[in-house]
Amino acid sequence: MSPIVHCVRHAQGVHNLSHTNHHLSDPELTLLGEEQARALGARFPTLDNIQLILSSPQRRTIQTALLAFSSHVGDDSLQVVAWPEVQEASGLICDTGRDLHDIQAEFEKLPVDFVLVEPGWHIKQGKWAPVASRLLERAQLARPVAEPAT
Secondary structure, eight states, rough: OOOOOOOOOOOOOOOGGGGGGSSSSSOBBBBHHHHHHHHHHOOTTTTTGGGEEOOSHHHHHHHHHHTTTTBBSSTBBEEEOGGGGGSSSSSSGOOOOHHHHHHHHTTTSEEEEOOOOOTTTTSSSGGGOHHHHHHHHHHHHHHHOOOOOO
């Protein structure tokens, strides 16, 4: 049986409050965003069946995942796996992450796994460029592999 994939967008970030905040690099969640993330976890379907939690390595997405699925992460349960292939698709400063060392340091005591994050993931060039061809390549990697028909 193929896995069921739920895609969740991050809760409200500081950059969502105003276009003037789009100059902020890797903004965090607002207080409302934290409430939204907790509410998501309270009403998310089939919480008992979660086997993997993937997140962009951006601050707001990791925060959303940790808050929404707090009952499933930590204490030898699941970890949030940071995966840059699902990062924001624009070149705006607010959609650009931070150096791997910096983001690891912020979440070092929390159940977040950064093993899939390459150095330079936040530099919007080459593989990470916000152009259609690169986005399509990353989207292909992010799609689950369907089981062959029998």
